[in-house]
Amino acid sequence: MARSLLFPEFKIERDKERCIACQVCVRQCANDVHEGSDTEDTVVSQEEKCVGCQRCVNLCPTNALTVQTRKDGFRPNGNWEDRHLRGIYKQAETGGILLTGMGCDRLYPVYWDHLLLNASQVTNPSIDPLREPIELTTYLGKKEEKLDIHWEGDSPVVRTRLAPQLGLEVPVIFSAMSYGSISYNAFRSLAEAAREAGTFCNSGEGGLHPDFYPFGENIIVQVASGRFGVHRDYLRVAAAVEIKIGQGAKPGIGGHLPGEKVSKEISRTRKIPLESDAISPAPHHDIYSIEDLERLVFAIKEAINYEKPVAVKIAAVHNVAAIASGVVRAGADIVTIDGIRGGTGAAPQVIRDNVGIPIELALAQVDERLRLEGIRHHSSLLIAGGIRSSADVIKAIALGADAVYVGTAALVGLGCHLCQKCYTGKCNWGIATQDPVLTKRLNPNIGRRRLVNLLRAWAFEIKEMLGGMGVNAIESLRGNREHLRAVGLSREECSVLGVKAAGEGW
Amino acid sequence: MRDPFRIPSGCAVSGILNLDGTHVSGEKIIRSIEVMHERSNGLGGGFAAYGIYPEYAELYAFHVLYDDPLTAKDVEAILKRSCTIEHSEEIPCKETENIQNWPVFKRYFLRYRGRSDCEDDEVVRMVMEVNSGIHGAYIVSSGKNMGVFKGVGYPEDIGKLFQLEEYQGYCWIAHGRFPTNSAGWWGGAHPFGLLSWSVVHNGEISSYGINRRYLQNFGYVCNLQTDTEVITYLVDLLVRKHNIRIPYLGAVFASPFWEQIEKMEEPKKEFFTSLRTIYGGALLNGPFSIIVGFPGGMFGMVDRIKLRPMLAAWKDSTFFLSSEECAIREIAPSLDRLVALRAGEVISERVGERNSHGQKLTVSGV
Ligand code: SF4
Ligand code: SF4
Numbered sequence: 001m002a003r004s005l006l007f008p009e010f011k012i013e014r015d016k017e018r019c020i021a022c023q024v025c026v027r028q029c030a031n032d033v034h035e036g037s038d039t040e041d042t043v044v045s046q047e048e049k050c051v052g053c054q055r056c057v058n059l060c061p062t063n064a065l066t067v068q069t070r071k072d073g074f075r076p077n078g079n080w081e082d083r084h085l086r087g088i089y090k091q092a093e094t095g096g097i098l099l100t101g102m103g104c105d106r107l108y109p110v111y112w113d114h115l116l117l118n119a120s121q122v123t124n125p126s127i128d129p130l131r132e133p134i135e136l137t138t139y140l141g142k143k144e145e146k147l148d149i150h151w152e153g154d155s156p157v158v159r160t161r162l163a164p165q166l167g168l169e170v171p172v173i174f175s176a177m178s179y180g181s182i183s184y185n186a187f188r189s190l191a192e193a194a195r196e197a198g199t200f201c202n203s204g205e206g207g208l209h210p211d212f213y214p215f216g217e218n219i220i221v222q223v224a225s226g227r228f229g230v231h232r233d234y235l236r237v238a239a240a241v242e243i244k245i246g247q248g249a250k251p252g253i254g255g256h257l258p259g260e261k262v263s264k265e266i267s268r269t270r271k272i273p274l275e276s277d278a279i280s281p282a283p284h285h286d287i288y289s290i291e292d293l294e295r296l297v298f299a300i301k302e303a304i305n306y307e308k309p310v311a312v313k314i315a316a317v318h319n320v321a322a323i324a325s326g327v328v329r330a331g332a333d334i335v336t337i338d339g340i341r342g343g344t345g346a347a348p349q350v351i352r353d354n355v356g357i358p359i360e361l362a363l364a365q366v367d368e369r370l371r372l373e374g375i376r377h378h379s380s381l382l383i384a385g386g387i388r389s390s391a392d393v394i395k396a397i398a399l400g401a402d403a404v405y406v407g408t409a410a411l412v413g414l415g416c417h418l419c420q421k422c423y424t425g426k427c428n429w430g431i432a433t434q435d436p437v438l439t440k441r442l443n444p445n446i447g448r449r450r451l452v453n454l455l456r457a458w459a460f461e462i463k464e465m466l467g468g469m470g471v472n473a474i475e476s477l478r479g480n481r482e483h484l485r486a487v488g489l490s491r492e493e494c495s496v497l498g499v500k501a502a503g504e505g506w
Numbered sequence: 507m508r509d510p511f512r513i514p515s516g517c518a519v520s521g522i523l524n525l526d527g528t529h530v531s532g533e534k535i536i537r538s539i540e541v542m543h544e545r546s547n548g549l550g551g552g553f554a555a556y557g558i559y560p561e562y563a564e565l566y567a568f569h570v571l572y573d574d575p576l577t578a579k580d581v582e583a584i585l586k587r588s589c590t591i592e593h594s595e596e597i598p599c600k601e602t603e604n605i606q607n608w609p610v611f612k613r614y615f616l617r618y619r620g621r622s623d624c625e626d627d628e629v630v631r632m633v634m635e636v637n638s639g640i641h642g643a644y645i646v647s648s649g650k651n652m653g654v655f656k657g658v659g660y661p662e663d664i665g666k667l668f669q670l671e672e673y674q675g676y677c678w679i680a681h682g683r684f685p686t687n688s689a690g691w692w693g694g695a696h697p698f699g700l701l702s703w704s705v706v707h708n709g710e711i712s713s714y715g716i717n718r719r720y721l722q723n724f725g726y727v728c729n730l731q732t733d734t735e736v737i738t739y740l741v742d743l744l745v746r747k748h749n750i751r752i753p754y755l756g757a758v759f760a761s762p763f764w765e766q767i768e769k770m771e772e773p774k775k776e777f778f779t780s781l782r783t784i785y786g787g788a789l790l791n792g793p794f795s796i797i798v799g800f801p802g803g804m805f806g807m808v809d810r811i812k813l814r815p816m817l818a819a820w821k822d823s824t825f826f827l828s829s830e831e832c833a834i835r836e837i838a839p840s841l842d843r844l845v846a847l848r849a850g851e852v853i854s855e856r857v858g859e860r861n862s863h864g865q866k867l868t869v870s871g872v
């Protein structure tokens with residue numbers, strides 16, 4: 001075979017003075033980059049195979065390794081970036097669609113970074129979260145427009161029965177990541193952390209392994225186009241059911257779990273034959289219109305006896321506000337919107353990077369549209385796709401979200417280094433892999449603790465920011481765009497976001 | 507000129523209600539609010555008075571402020587579409603030492619001609635149409651047998667300008683304003699009035715943005731950008747349209763914490779849980795103390811962690827609410843009972859309801 005035209009993407013430097021040839025790196029790299037020698041005290045590296053996951057760097061006991069992005073020597077060209085050349089070389093060699101993992105990494109504007117929060121000064125005291133309670137408790141689900149109260153003398157008799165709600169102690173949920181796309185231990189870490197932190201995790205479209213049924217009260221199960229692992233008990237054990245129509249990383253297309261990954265446990269969970277490809281079609285083949293969606297929503301509601309909320313997840317696309325309005329009218333108790341930066345285990349790069357819109361814009365438009373139509377209370381809004389910090393969470397809530405999903409941030413909490421190679425099944429961090437040697441690297445007890453810590457830290461930060469604004473209950477910030485101001489955005493962007501420019505008062 | 511922005515302000519508030527229905531002149535309430543002179547800065551003061559138009563008790567009394575008197579014919583055209591103007595006149599004003607200029611104020615007594623069950627909604631619609639559509643005119647109050655008198659100046663001067671000592675009412679509410687920047691528009695002063703509600707408020711609502719959007723859902727247009735406007739509309743929505751009784755408004759506006767709700771007993775717990783879950787958009791967050799007047803009564807309330815002052819007092823058959831004790835002692839040196847409102851507490855009294863005399867109604871405070 002002819003030599004590849006691709007250069008290595010990473011440069012590995014081994015400090016000879018430090019390297020003790022212990023061969024830890026050799027054992028840690030699932031990509032077989034490092035090679036030890038039985039006879040000599042040296043280790044050599046084949047940079048071509050390195051994906052930059054930093055596992056070897058992190059575990060090298062003498063800090064002898066540095067793995068850095070290699071500067072390609074291509075002649076600088078404002079039009080032809082390195083990535084274009086690399087893409088063409090790869091495709092000319094393989095003739096295939098370029099695959100990738102994780103969310104869109106292109107330099108589109110990240111609107112969170114153009115939004116600034118408010119704080120109280122003089123006219124309104126800020127609240128110190130160490131002295132006064134600040135409430136983050138959030139309920140997701142349909143809210144009645146009005147409480148039907150009947151008075152018997154002086155005592156109220158409530159005639160309205162509250163629709164089923166999901167109660168969260170922090171407005172952050174772990175987003176859909178199936179067992180299959182991530183390891184058993186990663187899933188276990190998420191489920192245990194959700195239970196301990198008073199929130200939820202989402203099963204993704206891969207069914208629910210029997211070991212996780214006891215966590216049902218903290219799990220949202222997904223019903224996607226492949227219907228993998230969907231059966232009565234699966235629907236009934238969960239706290240809520242989410243119908244997945246689309247995903248931010250790959251709007252308009254389905255999914256594919258290659259047969260090699262369908263191990264015994266995964267075949268058992270998904271209810272498909274061992275080693276057979278698990279293909280989720282692009283559309284649900286029983287949903288070709290909004291009326292069809294309504295039927296599925298109510299079929300599920302029937303199955304779960306109207307006892308739990310049903311969510312519908314869509315990707316943020318151009319007409320998202322009108323689509324979301326249709327979804328609300330189709331009976332969804334929660335609408336989940338996933339933006340272009342939403343992560344994935346595997347997606348065609350061209351789709352991940354070019355289809356969909358940023359979640360901030362989609363959220364602002366959906367919230368406003370539902371309010372204008374007077375149906376905002378019919379559904380809660382959950383958003384996903386690129387939430388990186390507590391600041392992003394609080395800005396999302398101020399823009400109008402009820403709560404947010406985090407996927408990538410949770411995986412980073414578990415050790416992910418965003419190498420974007422989740423689709424290879426060789427995740428050196430034991431997350432996006434089913435290889436028993438690799439999955440062992442993630443201890444679910446440690447994973448749980450790290451995730452609980454992360455949510456706790458974010459909750460503290462959110463309370464500090466809320467207190468600073470003089471708000472002691474999160475519902476008073478929800479959709480309260482007066483507490484947001486935009487910097488460095490055009491007038492159109494400000495108006496789409498429904499936010500005034502920084503410097504403008506009330 | 508309307509203020510283009512929301513202006514935070516500190517304030518003094520005071521209210522008197524005669525539980526036996528006795529009418530008194532405005533002289534007392536002026537004295538009461540004057541004591542708190544330091545809490546206002548001369549940029550806004552006003553009064554609401556109940557029971558002042560007994561001869562027109564069945565009619566809507568509209569107080570209209572005209573920055574541009576030429577707009578009167580447009581306003582009257584709107585009023586005449588669904589009402590008959592039984593009587594109208596200029597509201598008499600008398601120059602005082604400190605106020606030499608003032609806009610034109612007119613009052614109209616209107617008989618509604620349509621179906622009685624949508625009367626209030628129609629009045630609200632008319633008020634919104636004039637206040638958001640006609641530049642140069644502004645309806646400051648629209649209730650029955652009541653009226654709001656307000657303007658730019660210290661409240662005591664505003665009281666003298668309108669000669670409130672000439673009016674007789676059973677309930678009087680006053681406000682002195684301390685806006686943080688100059689608000690030169692008379693309509694921007696308080697109380698805020700809609701139908702027979704009048705609201706005075708001391709504080710700044712940090713939930714304003716969402717309260718305003720929440721109200722949009724129900725057709726209320728907030729064009730004044732003031733917290734008091736938002737509070738008034740919320741009171742109107744919850745009490746008039748959603749059948750929530752006044753003592754329970756605290757459960758929505760200054761809701762108890764979830765932890766406290768958790769400890770309540772059924773059925774109270776279910777009621778409070780439902781109120782908070784459904785009416786989250788109506789939760790008023792941030793510091794406030796408010797006095798709200800309504801036909802036959804008056805209530806006071808403070809925010810959920812009590813960041814602004816409010817006292818309630820009783821003497822014989824008079825009920826008082828005020829930002830400061832001195833404002834009550836000024837007009838009633840000895841009191842039967844004096845209490846400071848607790849966080850989230852609503853204290854409400856009505857004419858004729860002597861059984862609750864001196865008895866505070868604690869609802870949302872635990
Ligand atoms: S792929 Fe990861 S573990 Fe392997 S050499 Fe590169 S950085 Fe090290
Ligand atoms: S999950 Fe693993 S493979 Fe995927 S980006 Fe993170 S470290 Fe890389």
